[in-house]
Amino acid sequence: MSEIVLFKHLIDPEVRNIENYIKLGGYEGLKKAFTMQPDDIIEEVKRSNLRGRGGAGFPTGLKWSFMPKGEGQKYFVCNADEGEPGTFKDRYIMSENPHQLIEGMVIGGYAMGATVGYIYIRGEFEFVAKILQKAIDEAYEKGFLGKNILNSGFDFDLYVHLGAGAYVCGEETGLINSLEGKPGQPRLKPPFPAQYGVFGKPTTVNNVETIACVPDIIKKGADWFLSIGPEKNNGTKIYAVSGHVNNPGVFELPMGTPLREIIYEHAGGIVGGKKLKAVIPGGSSAPVLGPEHLDIPMDFDSLKKVGSMLGSGAIIVMSEDTCMVEAFTRLAKFYAHESCGQCTPCREGTAWLYKILKRIEDREGKKGDIDLILDICGKIMGRTICPLGDAAVMCIKPAVERFRDEFEYHIEHKKCMVENKIPIF
Amino acid sequence: MISIKINDREYQVEEGKTILEAAREIGIEIPHYCYHPALSIAGNCRMCLVEVKGMPKPMTACSTRVSDGMEIYTDSKIVKEARKGVLEFILLDHPVDCPICDKSGECKLQDYYFEHSAQKSRYEFPKERHKVEKISKKIYLNPNRCVLCTRCVRFLREVTKTYELTTVERGSHAHIVCVDPESLDNNPWASNIADICPVGALGLNEFRFKKRVWFTKKVKAICQGCAAGCNIYVDVSNRKQLLDGDDDEIVRIHTAENRKLGQFFICDEGRYSYKLYNDKENRVKSPILEGEEINFEKAVEVIRKKSNVRKGVVILSPLHSIEENYAAYLFAREKGFDVFRPSSFRKELPEIALYMEEKKAPNDRMLKLMKLPKVSEIEEIDYDFALFLHNVGKIHSKSEVRILSVLKRATFSVVFEPMLSDFGKSANLVLPAPIFVEEDGCYINNKNLVQHSHKACDYMFNARPLWEFLESDFKSGEEIFVRFAKEQLDKDLNYQKLGTEGFEL
Numbered sequence: 064m065s066e067i068v069l070f071k072h073l074i075d076p077e078v079r080n081i082e083n084y085i086k087l088g089g090y091e092g093l094k095k096a097f098t099m100q101p102d103d104i105i106e107e108v109k110r111s112n113l114r115g116r117g118g119a120g121f122p123t124g125l126k127w128s129f130m131p132k133g134e135g136q137k138y139f140v141c142n143a144d145e146g147e148p149g150t151f152k153d154r155y156i157m158s159e160n161p162h163q164l165i166e167g168m169v170i171g172g173y174a175m176g177a178t179v180g181y182i183y184i185r186g187e188f189e190f191v192a193k194i195l196q197k198a199i200d201e202a203y204e205k206g207f208l209g210k211n212i213l214n215s216g217f218d219f220d221l222y223v224h225l226g227a228g229a230y231v232c233g234e235e236t237g238l239i240n241s242l243e244g245k246p247g248q249p250r251l252k253p254p255f256p257a258q259y260g261v262f263g264k265p266t267t268v269n270n271v272e273t274i275a276c277v278p279d280i281i282k283k284g285a286d287w288f289l290s291i292g293p294e295k296n297n298g299t300k301i302y303a304v305s306g307h308v309n310n311p312g313v314f315e316l317p318m319g320t321p322l323r324e325i326i327y328e329h330a331g332g333i334v335g336g337k338k339l340k341a342v343i344p345g346g347s348s349a350p351v352l353g354p355e356h357l358d359i360p361m362d363f364d365s366l367k368k369v370g371s372m373l374g375s376g377a378i379i380v381m382s383e384d385t386c387m388v389e390a391f392t393r394l395a396k397f398y399a400h401e402s403c404g405q406c407t408p409c410r411e412g413t414a415w416l417y418k419i420l421k422r423i424e425d426r427e428g429k430k431g432d433i434d435l436i437l438d439i440c441g442k443i444m445g446r447t448i449c450p451l452g453d454a455a456v457m458c459i460k461p462a463v464e465r466f467r468d469e470f471e472y473h474i475e476h477k478k479c480m481v482e483n484k485i486p487i488f
Numbered sequence: 489m490i491s492i493k494i495n496d497r498e499y500q501v502e503e504g505k506t507i508l509e510a511a512r513e514i515g516i517e518i519p520h521y522c523y524h525p526a527l528s529i530a531g532n533c534r535m536c537l538v539e540v541k542g543m544p545k546p547m548t549a550c551s552t553r554v555s556d557g558m559e560i561y562t563d564s565k566i567v568k569e570a571r572k573g574v575l576e577f578i579l580l581d582h583p584v585d586c587p588i589c590d591k592s593g594e595c596k597l598q599d600y601y602f603e604h605s606a607q608k609s610r611y612e613f614p615k616e617r618h619k620v621e622k623i624s625k626k627i628y629l630n631p632n633r634c635v636l637c638t639r640c641v642r643f644l645r646e647v648t649k650t651y652e653l654t655t656v657e658r659g660s661h662a663h664i665v666c667v668d669p670e671s672l673d674n675n676p677w678a679s680n681i682a683d684i685c686p687v688g689a690l691g692l693n694e695f696r697f698k699k700r701v702w703f704t705k706k707v708k709a710i711c712q713g714c715a716a717g718c719n720i721y722v723d724v725s726n727r728k729q730l731l732d733g734d735d736d737e738i739v740r741i742h743t744a745e746n747r748k749l750g751q752f753f754i755c756d757e758g759r760y761s762y763k764l765y766n767d768k769e770n771r772v773k774s775p776i777l778e779g780e781e782i783n784f785e786k787a788v789e790v791i792r793k794k795s796n797v798r799k800g801v802v803i804l805s806p807l808h809s810i811e812e813n814y815a816a817y818l819f820a821r822e823k824g825f826d827v828f829r830p831s832s833f834r835k836e837l838p839e840i841a842l843y844m845e846e847k848k849a850p851n852d853r854m855l856k857l858m859k860l861p862k863v864s865e866i867e868e869i870d871y872d873f874a875l876f877l878h879n880v881g882k883i884h885s886k887s888e889v890r891i892l893s894v895l896k897r898a899t900f901s902v903v904f905e906p907m908l909s910d911f912g913k914s915a916n917l918v919l920p921a922p923i924f925v926e927e928d929g930c931y932i933n934n935k936n937l938v939q940h941s942h943k944a945c946d947y948m949f950n951a952r953p954l955w956e957f958l959e960s961d962f963k964s965g966e967e968i969f970v971r972f973a974k975e976q977l978d979k980d981l982n983y984q985k986l987g988t989e990g991f992e993l
């Protein structure tokens with residue numbers, strides 16, 4: 064078995080209790096952090112090549128270094144919205160191994176001089192929020208949170224904030240607005256959160272998985288982290304596999320594990336021994352790939368090279384029995400529904416895309432619809448306030464291009480190309 | 489100053505400006521909906537996209553700041569295509585009912601569509617339809633025409649801080665709702681949202697279906713409501729358009745911004761004041777001598793004769809322009825008459841007072857600058873000749889009483905006013921004064937800004953400027969203004985020098 068960094072519950076199922084977590088070496092990273100200068104922690108994280116697990120793969124240490132130095136209220140926010148379709152990894156870290164996230168939050172807070180942390184968790188995860196809150200209470204009791212933590216002179220308070228269930232609240236500035244009690248509408252950037260974040264104060268937003276990597280990096284050193292995974296794509300990664308596989312689930316594996324190994328070994332291969340038709344490698348916003356990509360290493364740079372992205376690392380597997388028109392009409396509906404409605408191209412464009420796809424699916428498609436879809440995609444891409452508009456395009460456009468024949472078939476023959484199709488979403 | 493290039497030409501611009509503002513100052517208009525100079529930047533319409541060299545995607549001109557050496561293209565292929573795209577998106581669910589839309593003719597969607605797109609929509613789905621709603625006594629909302637630029641929302645949040653409108657729901661279901669119609673009724677600035685709405689989504693109930701804007705003449709004037717000197721557009725129905733029947737009626741007053749003043753909006757009191765000026769019934773139509781209408785020549789002759797006395801008085805008016813007042817002043821000076829000024833009214837400020845520090849008459853400052861004595865200082869009130877300039881609007885009630893007794897006790901009294909008032913009724917001769925839109929006139933506001941209000945229409949009935957009745961040698965109001973500026977302000981000024989934003993003393 065490969066190295067376990069995040070899923071420590073696989074070693075001790077009761078690691079969510081603070082005593083068990085401590086027995087496994089928990090909060091050692093925090094103790095070590097307090098022997099270091101805040102800037103040295105940021106340096107160590109930079110050196111580890113830790114990259115954001117929230118979607119964009121942005122270098123975490125670099126992001127932390129954008130925070131202004133010195134006095135003044137600063138915030139460290141954990142993005143636990145987990146809204147990307149196909150993604151279900153953060154919830155397991157939080158429900159099974161919550162202290163690792165808490166420890167990472169305190170270390171990050173100390174490194175950036177933020178004395179308040181928020182874990183913004185999606186509304187549907189109420190039960191997870193309860194587990195988290197219990198762990199936070201334990202951490203306060205043991206002196207890992209609150210005033211003068213471990214006699215370091217550093218104060219850090221941590222709050223859990225439940226969202227109201229909107230994908231767009233996972234976008235960091237939408238999240239910040241929502242956290243402030245405003246509608247979850249993303250903000251115009253610049254200013255970036257590091258200058259103007261929660262309540263107008265400098266803020267860093269990181270994904271759950273990203274933050275949970277930090278304690279071990281500090282405890283064992285950046286070199287240890289660098290020893291896992293390919294160059295510039297280090298550490299372990301949680302892959303959440305769903306769709307037409309025999310053993311769907313979450314797997315912590317070294318970054319860069321080949322897609323084939325994940326699908327056929329860890330996820331047990333495709334249901335009914337069917338052929339693979341398509342795979343979305345990083346949550347619904349990652350451009351869809353085909354069987355020819357099976358040997359690709361699942362890391363940021365390798366996926367970028369083939370025009371897709373690692374995103375959240377959520378792998379959606381579609382067998383030959385999937386109707387692509389149906390699958391992507393469903394996803395288009397998601398984006399149209401989740402658009403916050405603020406900016407013109409996303410608000411109007413996503414709804415229009417869905418309507419056209421729906422009519423194709425309903426066998427009322429018209430000649431020229433495919434070109435129209437592609438044209439609309441071009442008019443959304445890169446022209447919106449936040450990346451949700453882009454995400455919709457990155458989901459729909461490659462699918463329509465790659466499976467154009469299936470869409471054409473629907474339009475021309477007024478029926479589905481796939482017989483006995485199995486639904487995917 | 490930094491140097492940037494716009495469409496391959498080099499310009500020096502101020503650092504810190506956004507591309508849109510920098511371009512605007514140079515005279516390059518970048519199409520936009522959500523940007524408004526007095527509001528925060530929303531960046532939501534995406535109409536202002538421009539190409540910036542070195543940037544992977546088009547940038548919003550309203551939110552991107554210029555930097556040294558920046559190369560911007562406002563009309564490249566990418567930009568044109570982006571604009572077309574945004575317009576197509578906006579029009580997807582738009583009714584395009586321009587023939588019955590009050591914004592038609594001054595609508596940014598209409599304008600940009602013809603300028604930048606003019607293509608047939610490829611949208612073939614039924615459009616969503618919502619009911620048009622009166623969201624307050626003054627304003628209606630037609631959600632179908634809304635482009636969701638949130639200008640209205642931001643105005644009520646940021647300027648009046650009253651929060652009556654907001655957006656609700658997401659995606660293509662997002663729309664504007666009014667959450668507090670009563671507050672909107674009582675908001676003394678509410679009607680501005682009809683002006684700042686770039687399309688026909690918000691309008692004034694009063695103006696609804698009333699007039700096509702191209703049948704009006706739009707002139708920049710100064711609001712007569714108080715001493716803030718807000719710039720307004722006065723829309724006068726055009727005499728030539730007999731189609732509409734009524735001539736020279738003011739159909740609307742709306743905002744004209746003046747950046748020197750820092751003023752972008754007008755209060756509802758000023759906006760709806762035009763009704764006072766449209767009162768034709770009470771207009772003094774001709775000179776009236778002892779209750780009898782007489783003609784212009786006769787009036788001139790009467791004044792010449794009656795003013796040929798030793799003890800005369802002229803009482804100026806904070807409600808009249810510099811031109812009218814100074815003509816009267818020069819007349820008095822030549823005759824050796826006393827000159828006084830009434831005290832301005834002092835009204836309560838509305839709860840939300842954006843520009844006025846005190847509510848006084850529009851030209852109060854001129855009379856103060858001239859250091860004229862107040863009417864309360866008139867000692868002897870039995871004059872042989874008295875002339876008072878009066879107008880629509882109010883002066884201090886104590887001054888009113890004083891002036892009335894001066895007029896009544898004078899051997900011969902003349903009142904120059906547009907609407908017959910108690911002053912006119914107690915005078916021997918009433919002269920038909922023009923209202924402010926009938927002549928060019930200048931005013932000095934409470935911040936010492938001299939501004940020019942433009943003539944919008946002909947003199948109504950037999951109204952004439954005062955200097956014509958007084959047989960002065962002036963050929964135009966401007967000549968009087970030039971003389972005033974020289975003698976009283978020691979400035980070399982004329983209308984052209986005042987420009988559109990005025991001259992700061």
Ligand SMILES: Cc1cc2nc3c(=O)[nH]c(=O)nc-3n(C[C@H](O)[C@H](O)[C@H](O)COP(=O)(O)O)c2cc1C
Pocket residue numbers: 114115116117118119120121123126142143144145146147230231232233234235236268269270271273274449450451454
């Ligand atoms: C529409 C949208 C939804 C997003 N949802 C999430 C989410 O659920 N969880 C998350 O961690 N990041 C999400 N992100 C990415 C965040 O904006 C942000 O980049 C991320 O939280 C940064 O964390 P990282 O640096 O650790 O990756 C989303 C982005 C977009 C545009």
Ligand code: SF4
Pocket residue numbers: 231248249401402403404405406407409410447448449450451452453
């Ligand atoms: S891209 Fe979509 S979700 Fe993002 S701000 Fe614009 S409308 Fe809202």
Ligand code: SF4
Pocket residue numbers: 582583584585586587589590591592593595596597598633687688689
């Ligand atoms: S808002 Fe503009 S484009 Fe729309 S109907 Fe009115 S005038 Fe026409």
Ligand code: SF4
Pocket residue numbers: 633634635636637638639640641664684685686687689690
């Ligand atoms: S009503 Fe007018 S000002 Fe308000 S959001 Fe709509 S288009 Fe903009």
Ligand code: FES
Pocket residue numbers: 519520521522523530531532533534535536537548549550551
């Ligand atoms: S004016 Fe720039 S986005 Fe609206």
